Amino acid sequence: MAEENENKRKKMEKPQKKKQKRESEKEEEQESKEAEAKSGVQTQVKNNSNKKRKQVFPFGNYKHYYGYRIGPGREVEEDPRIKVLKKEWFEGKDCLDIGCNSGVVTIQIAKNFKCKSILGLDIDSGLIEDAFWCLRKFVKMESAQKKQASDSNAKAVQEVNRSEQCSTLSSEGTSKSSSHHSSEERDLSDIVSFRRENFVQSHRPLDKYYDTILCLSVTKWIHLNWGDDGLITLFTKIWRLLHPGGIFVLEPQPWESYEKNRKVSETTASNYHSIMFRPEHFQEILLDKIGFRKVEDVTSGLSGTRTGFDRPIFAFYK
Known part of the structure:
Protein backbone atom coordinates (compact mmCIF):
# COMPACT_ATOMS: atom_id res chain seq x y z
CA MET A 1 0.00 0.00 0.00
CA ALA A 2 2.84 2.36 0.96
CA GLU A 3 4.61 1.55 -2.30
CA GLU A 4 1.47 2.32 -4.30
CA ASN A 5 1.04 5.70 -2.56
CA GLU A 6 4.68 6.57 -3.29
CA ASN A 7 4.19 5.86 -7.01
CA LYS A 8 1.07 8.08 -7.06
CA ARG A 9 3.02 10.89 -5.36
CA LYS A 10 5.84 10.68 -7.94
CA LYS A 11 3.31 10.73 -10.81
CA MET A 12 1.78 13.92 -9.39
CA GLU A 13 5.21 15.59 -8.92
CA LYS A 14 6.36 15.02 -12.51
CA PRO A 15 3.93 17.49 -14.20
CA GLN A 16 4.66 20.01 -11.46
CA LYS A 17 8.42 19.75 -12.03
CA LYS A 18 7.94 20.05 -15.80
CA LYS A 19 5.83 23.16 -15.27
CA GLN A 20 8.45 24.66 -12.96
CA LYS A 21 11.20 23.83 -15.48
CA ARG A 22 9.26 25.51 -18.32
CA GLU A 23 8.65 28.58 -16.18
CA SER A 24 12.34 28.67 -15.22
CA GLU A 25 13.39 28.42 -18.88
CA LYS A 26 10.98 31.23 -19.79
CA GLU A 27 12.40 33.42 -17.04
CA GLU A 28 15.95 32.74 -18.22
CA GLU A 29 14.97 33.54 -21.80
CA GLN A 30 13.30 36.81 -20.72
CA GLU A 31 16.33 37.79 -18.65
CA SER A 32 18.59 37.03 -21.61
CA LYS A 33 16.48 39.23 -23.92
CA GLU A 34 16.47 42.05 -21.40
CA ALA A 35 20.25 41.79 -21.00
CA GLU A 36 20.71 41.88 -24.77
CA ALA A 37 18.43 44.88 -25.09
CA LYS A 38 20.25 46.68 -22.29
CA SER A 39 23.59 45.85 -23.86
CA GLY A 40 22.34 47.16 -27.20
CA VAL A 41 21.27 50.45 -25.64
CA GLN A 42 24.62 50.79 -23.88
CA THR A 43 26.45 50.06 -27.12
CA GLN A 44 24.37 52.62 -28.98
CA VAL A 45 25.02 55.24 -26.30
CA LYS A 46 28.72 54.41 -26.40
CA ASN A 47 28.80 54.62 -30.18
CA ASN A 48 26.95 57.94 -30.10
CA SER A 49 29.38 59.32 -27.53
CA ASN A 50 32.31 58.16 -29.66
CA LYS A 51 31.00 60.00 -32.70
CA LYS A 52 33.03 63.11 -33.42
CA ARG A 53 31.16 66.26 -32.68
CA LYS A 54 31.05 68.65 -35.57
CA GLN A 55 33.85 71.12 -35.10
CA VAL A 56 33.13 74.81 -35.34
CA PHE A 57 35.77 77.34 -36.38
CA PRO A 58 34.45 80.78 -35.42
CA PHE A 59 37.65 82.54 -36.52
CA GLY A 60 38.10 80.64 -39.78
CA ASN A 61 40.84 78.65 -38.08
CA TYR A 62 40.24 75.54 -40.18
CA LYS A 63 42.58 72.60 -39.93
CA HIS A 64 44.16 71.61 -43.26
Whole structure:
Protein backbone atom coordinates (compact mmCIF):
# COMPACT_ATOMS: atom_id res chain seq x y z
CA MET A 1 0.00 0.00 0.00
CA ALA A 2 2.84 2.36 0.96
CA GLU A 3 4.61 1.55 -2.30
CA GLU A 4 1.47 2.32 -4.30
CA ASN A 5 1.04 5.70 -2.56
CA GLU A 6 4.68 6.57 -3.29
CA ASN A 7 4.19 5.86 -7.01
CA LYS A 8 1.07 8.08 -7.06
CA ARG A 9 3.02 10.89 -5.36
CA LYS A 10 5.84 10.68 -7.94
CA LYS A 11 3.31 10.73 -10.81
CA MET A 12 1.78 13.92 -9.39
CA GLU A 13 5.21 15.59 -8.92
CA LYS A 14 6.36 15.02 -12.51
CA PRO A 15 3.93 17.49 -14.20
CA GLN A 16 4.66 20.01 -11.46
CA LYS A 17 8.42 19.75 -12.03
CA LYS A 18 7.94 20.05 -15.80
CA LYS A 19 5.83 23.16 -15.27
CA GLN A 20 8.45 24.66 -12.96
CA LYS A 21 11.20 23.83 -15.48
CA ARG A 22 9.26 25.51 -18.32
CA GLU A 23 8.65 28.58 -16.18
CA SER A 24 12.34 28.67 -15.22
CA GLU A 25 13.39 28.42 -18.88
CA LYS A 26 10.98 31.23 -19.79
CA GLU A 27 12.40 33.42 -17.04
CA GLU A 28 15.95 32.74 -18.22
CA GLU A 29 14.97 33.54 -21.80
CA GLN A 30 13.30 36.81 -20.72
CA GLU A 31 16.33 37.79 -18.65
CA SER A 32 18.59 37.03 -21.61
CA LYS A 33 16.48 39.23 -23.92
CA GLU A 34 16.47 42.05 -21.40
CA ALA A 35 20.25 41.79 -21.00
CA GLU A 36 20.71 41.88 -24.77
CA ALA A 37 18.43 44.88 -25.09
CA LYS A 38 20.25 46.68 -22.29
CA SER A 39 23.59 45.85 -23.86
CA GLY A 40 22.34 47.16 -27.20
CA VAL A 41 21.27 50.45 -25.64
CA GLN A 42 24.62 50.79 -23.88
CA THR A 43 26.45 50.06 -27.12
CA GLN A 44 24.37 52.62 -28.98
CA VAL A 45 25.02 55.24 -26.30
CA LYS A 46 28.72 54.41 -26.40
CA ASN A 47 28.80 54.62 -30.18
CA ASN A 48 26.95 57.94 -30.10
CA SER A 49 29.38 59.32 -27.53
CA ASN A 50 32.31 58.16 -29.66
CA LYS A 51 31.00 60.00 -32.70
CA LYS A 52 33.03 63.11 -33.42
CA ARG A 53 31.16 66.26 -32.68
CA LYS A 54 31.05 68.65 -35.57
CA GLN A 55 33.85 71.12 -35.10
CA VAL A 56 33.13 74.81 -35.34
CA PHE A 57 35.77 77.34 -36.38
CA PRO A 58 34.45 80.78 -35.42
CA PHE A 59 37.65 82.54 -36.52
CA GLY A 60 38.10 80.64 -39.78
CA ASN A 61 40.84 78.65 -38.08
CA TYR A 62 40.24 75.54 -40.18
CA LYS A 63 42.58 72.60 -39.93
CA HIS A 64 44.16 71.61 -43.26
CA TYR A 65 42.92 74.87 -44.80
CA TYR A 66 45.47 74.73 -47.64
CA GLY A 67 44.41 71.18 -48.44
CA TYR A 68 40.93 72.62 -48.94
CA ARG A 69 42.27 75.44 -51.15
CA ILE A 70 44.57 73.39 -53.40
CA GLY A 71 43.52 69.77 -52.75
CA PRO A 72 44.01 67.16 -49.97
CA GLY A 73 47.59 66.01 -49.43
CA ARG A 74 49.01 68.80 -51.60
CA GLU A 75 49.85 71.26 -48.83
CA VAL A 76 53.53 71.39 -49.79
CA GLU A 77 52.70 72.23 -53.40
CA GLU A 78 52.69 75.84 -54.50
CA ASP A 79 49.55 77.77 -53.68
CA PRO A 80 48.14 79.37 -56.88
CA ARG A 81 48.11 82.79 -55.19
CA ILE A 82 51.91 82.76 -55.18
CA LYS A 83 51.83 83.14 -58.98
CA VAL A 84 50.32 86.64 -58.87
CA LEU A 85 52.42 88.01 -56.02
CA LYS A 86 55.33 90.16 -57.21
CA LYS A 87 58.88 89.35 -56.19
CA GLU A 88 59.75 93.02 -55.63
CA TRP A 89 57.14 93.18 -52.86
CA PHE A 90 59.12 90.68 -50.78
CA GLU A 91 62.75 90.33 -51.87
CA GLY A 92 65.02 91.65 -49.13
CA LYS A 93 61.96 93.02 -47.28
CA ASP A 94 60.54 92.62 -43.77
CA CYS A 95 57.07 91.08 -44.15
CA LEU A 96 54.06 90.25 -42.00
CA ASP A 97 51.33 87.66 -42.72
CA ILE A 98 48.15 88.21 -40.66
CA GLY A 99 46.02 85.08 -40.23
CA CYS A 100 48.71 82.70 -41.50
CA ASN A 101 46.83 79.48 -40.57
CA SER A 102 49.33 76.59 -40.81
CA GLY A 103 51.93 78.82 -42.42
CA VAL A 104 52.20 77.18 -45.83
CA VAL A 105 51.84 80.39 -47.89
CA THR A 106 54.06 82.26 -45.44
CA ILE A 107 56.84 79.71 -45.98
CA GLN A 108 56.33 79.59 -49.75
CA ILE A 109 56.67 83.39 -49.98
CA ALA A 110 59.94 83.23 -48.05
CA LYS A 111 61.19 80.37 -50.20
CA ASN A 112 60.22 81.86 -53.58
CA PHE A 113 60.83 85.55 -53.03
CA LYS A 114 63.84 85.63 -50.65
CA CYS A 115 62.37 87.82 -47.90
CA LYS A 116 64.69 89.37 -45.37
CA SER A 117 62.19 88.20 -42.76
CA ILE A 118 58.53 87.16 -42.58
CA LEU A 119 56.40 86.75 -39.46
CA GLY A 120 53.15 84.77 -39.51
CA LEU A 121 50.44 85.57 -36.95
CA ASP A 122 47.36 83.52 -36.12
CA ILE A 123 44.77 83.57 -33.34
CA ASP A 124 44.85 79.76 -32.97
CA SER A 125 47.78 78.35 -30.96
CA GLY A 126 47.20 74.90 -32.49
CA LEU A 127 47.66 76.31 -35.99
CA ILE A 128 50.86 78.05 -34.89
CA GLU A 129 52.16 74.66 -33.75
CA ASP A 130 51.21 73.27 -37.16
CA ALA A 131 53.04 76.18 -38.80
CA PHE A 132 56.26 75.39 -36.95
CA TRP A 133 55.84 71.73 -37.96
CA CYS A 134 55.42 72.77 -41.61
CA LEU A 135 58.50 74.97 -41.36
CA ARG A 136 60.61 72.08 -40.09
CA LYS A 137 59.25 69.93 -42.91
CA PHE A 138 60.14 72.53 -45.55
CA VAL A 139 63.61 73.03 -44.03
CA LYS A 140 64.29 69.29 -44.20
CA MET A 141 63.08 69.14 -47.80
CA GLU A 142 65.19 72.14 -48.75
CA SER A 143 68.25 70.68 -47.01
CA ALA A 144 67.82 67.39 -48.88
CA GLN A 145 67.46 69.24 -52.20
CA LYS A 146 70.58 71.31 -51.52
CA LYS A 147 72.58 68.21 -50.64
CA GLN A 148 71.38 66.45 -53.78
CA ALA A 149 72.25 69.48 -55.92
CA SER A 150 75.64 69.82 -54.23
CA ASP A 151 76.44 66.14 -54.81
CA SER A 152 75.37 66.45 -58.46
CA ASN A 153 77.51 69.56 -58.95
CA ALA A 154 80.52 67.91 -57.35
CA LYS A 155 80.10 64.88 -59.59
CA ALA A 156 79.74 67.08 -62.68
CA VAL A 157 82.91 69.00 -61.78
CA GLN A 158 84.83 65.78 -61.31
CA GLU A 159 83.72 64.51 -64.70
CA VAL A 160 84.70 67.79 -66.38
CA ASN A 161 88.07 67.74 -64.63
CA ARG A 162 88.72 64.21 -65.83
CA SER A 163 87.67 64.84 -69.40
CA GLU A 164 89.56 68.08 -69.77
CA GLN A 165 92.39 67.25 -67.34
CA CYS A 166 91.91 70.70 -65.89
CA SER A 167 94.61 72.34 -63.81
CA THR A 168 94.63 72.82 -60.05
CA LEU A 169 93.96 76.53 -60.56
CA SER A 170 90.63 75.99 -62.29
CA SER A 171 89.64 73.46 -59.66
CA GLU A 172 90.34 75.98 -56.87
CA GLY A 173 88.33 78.65 -58.71
CA THR A 174 85.30 76.37 -58.91
CA SER A 175 85.61 75.47 -55.24
CA LYS A 176 85.81 79.09 -54.14
CA SER A 177 82.80 80.08 -56.22
CA SER A 178 80.68 77.27 -54.80
CA SER A 179 81.69 78.10 -51.22
CA HIS A 180 80.85 81.79 -51.69
CA HIS A 181 77.39 80.96 -53.07
CA SER A 182 76.46 78.66 -50.19
CA SER A 183 77.58 81.18 -47.56
CA GLU A 184 75.13 83.77 -48.94
CA GLU A 185 72.10 81.47 -48.72
CA ARG A 186 70.03 81.43 -45.53
CA ASP A 187 67.88 78.63 -44.21
CA LEU A 188 64.12 79.17 -44.09
CA SER A 189 64.26 78.83 -40.31
CA ASP A 190 66.39 82.00 -40.23
CA ILE A 191 63.81 83.93 -42.29
CA VAL A 192 60.40 82.61 -41.17
CA SER A 193 58.89 82.89 -37.68
CA PHE A 194 55.40 82.44 -36.24
CA ARG A 195 53.53 83.85 -33.26
CA ARG A 196 50.12 83.32 -31.72
CA GLU A 197 48.34 86.69 -31.60
CA ASN A 198 44.88 88.21 -31.89
CA PHE A 199 45.98 91.04 -34.17
CA VAL A 200 42.84 93.16 -33.77
CA GLN A 201 42.78 93.09 -29.97
CA SER A 202 46.52 92.93 -29.32
CA HIS A 203 48.08 95.84 -27.43
CA ARG A 204 51.64 94.92 -28.37
CA PRO A 205 53.71 98.10 -28.88
CA LEU A 206 54.66 99.04 -32.44
CA ASP A 207 58.31 98.05 -32.02
CA LYS A 208 58.81 96.91 -35.62
CA TYR A 209 57.62 98.15 -38.99
CA TYR A 210 57.16 96.24 -42.23
CA ASP A 211 57.62 96.71 -45.95
CA THR A 212 54.82 94.31 -46.92
CA ILE A 213 51.81 93.06 -44.96
CA LEU A 214 49.49 90.29 -46.17
CA CYS A 215 45.91 89.61 -45.12
CA LEU A 216 44.65 86.70 -47.25
CA SER A 217 41.07 85.45 -46.71
CA VAL A 218 40.94 86.82 -43.18
CA THR A 219 38.86 90.03 -43.27
CA LYS A 220 35.53 88.15 -43.18
CA TRP A 221 36.38 86.47 -39.88
CA ILE A 222 37.61 89.68 -38.30
CA HIS A 223 34.49 91.45 -39.59
CA LEU A 224 32.07 88.81 -38.28
CA ASN A 225 33.74 88.55 -34.86
CA TRP A 226 34.44 92.25 -34.18
CA GLY A 227 32.12 94.07 -36.55
CA ASP A 228 32.87 97.24 -38.51
CA ASP A 229 34.97 98.60 -35.62
CA GLY A 230 37.19 95.53 -35.77
CA LEU A 231 37.64 95.91 -39.52
CA ILE A 232 38.63 99.59 -39.19
CA THR A 233 41.03 98.66 -36.37
CA LEU A 234 42.62 96.06 -38.65
CA PHE A 235 43.13 98.51 -41.52
CA THR A 236 44.38 101.28 -39.24
CA LYS A 237 46.94 99.07 -37.47
CA ILE A 238 48.21 97.78 -40.82
CA TRP A 239 48.65 101.35 -42.05
CA ARG A 240 50.63 102.29 -38.93
CA LEU A 241 52.87 99.19 -39.18
CA LEU A 242 53.87 99.86 -42.80
CA HIS A 243 56.97 101.79 -43.80
CA PRO A 244 56.32 104.71 -46.20
CA GLY A 245 55.96 103.15 -49.65
CA GLY A 246 54.92 99.85 -48.06
CA ILE A 247 52.39 97.46 -49.59
CA PHE A 248 49.26 95.90 -48.13
CA VAL A 249 48.20 92.71 -49.97
CA LEU A 250 44.50 92.00 -49.37
CA GLU A 251 42.33 89.04 -50.40
CA PRO A 252 38.81 89.85 -49.13
CA GLN A 253 36.04 87.25 -49.05
CA PRO A 254 32.79 88.06 -50.91
CA TRP A 255 29.61 88.92 -49.01
CA GLU A 256 28.06 85.59 -50.04
CA SER A 257 30.58 83.77 -47.85
CA TYR A 258 29.59 85.96 -44.89
CA GLU A 259 26.05 84.66 -45.28
CA LYS A 260 27.24 81.05 -45.27
CA ASN A 261 29.28 81.45 -42.08
CA ARG A 262 27.23 83.96 -40.10
CA LYS A 263 25.85 81.32 -37.70
CA VAL A 264 29.13 79.78 -36.51
CA SER A 265 28.65 81.56 -33.17
CA GLU A 266 26.23 83.89 -31.41
CA THR A 267 28.72 86.72 -31.83
CA THR A 268 29.03 86.28 -35.59
CA ALA A 269 25.27 86.00 -36.00
CA SER A 270 24.75 89.23 -34.06
CA ASN A 271 27.52 91.15 -35.86
CA TYR A 272 26.37 89.96 -39.28
CA HIS A 273 23.13 91.94 -38.99
CA SER A 274 24.90 95.12 -37.87
CA ILE A 275 27.64 95.22 -40.52
CA MET A 276 27.49 98.37 -42.64
CA PHE A 277 30.72 98.05 -44.62
CA ARG A 278 30.45 95.41 -47.33
CA PRO A 279 33.58 94.01 -49.07
CA GLU A 280 32.85 96.20 -52.12
CA HIS A 281 33.39 99.23 -49.84
CA PHE A 282 36.88 98.18 -48.70
CA GLN A 283 38.76 99.99 -51.49
CA GLU A 284 37.01 103.26 -50.71
CA ILE A 285 37.71 102.88 -46.99
CA LEU A 286 41.40 102.08 -47.50
CA LEU A 287 41.98 104.87 -50.02
CA ASP A 288 39.77 107.67 -48.70
CA LYS A 289 39.57 106.95 -44.97
CA ILE A 290 42.79 105.11 -44.05
CA GLY A 291 45.13 106.91 -46.46
CA PHE A 292 46.54 104.44 -49.00
CA ARG A 293 47.43 106.29 -52.21
CA LYS A 294 46.61 103.69 -54.90
CA VAL A 295 45.35 100.15 -55.47
CA GLU A 296 46.10 97.41 -57.99
CA ASP A 297 43.98 94.31 -58.69
CA VAL A 298 46.70 91.72 -59.34
CA THR A 299 44.22 88.97 -60.28
CA SER A 300 42.32 90.99 -62.87
CA GLY A 301 41.30 88.67 -65.71
CA LEU A 302 42.16 85.53 -63.71
CA SER A 303 38.93 85.02 -61.77
CA GLY A 304 37.38 81.56 -61.64
CA THR A 305 37.81 78.46 -59.50
CA ARG A 306 39.52 76.59 -62.33
CA THR A 307 42.37 79.08 -62.32
CA GLY A 308 42.58 79.01 -58.53
CA PHE A 309 41.34 82.59 -58.15
CA ASP A 310 37.76 82.55 -56.92
CA ARG A 311 38.27 85.94 -55.26
CA PRO A 312 40.40 88.96 -56.22
CA ILE A 313 43.71 89.96 -54.62
CA PHE A 314 44.51 93.67 -54.27
CA ALA A 315 47.74 95.50 -53.55
CA PHE A 316 47.35 98.82 -51.73
CA TYR A 317 50.35 101.15 -51.79
CA LYS A 318 51.07 103.47 -48.87
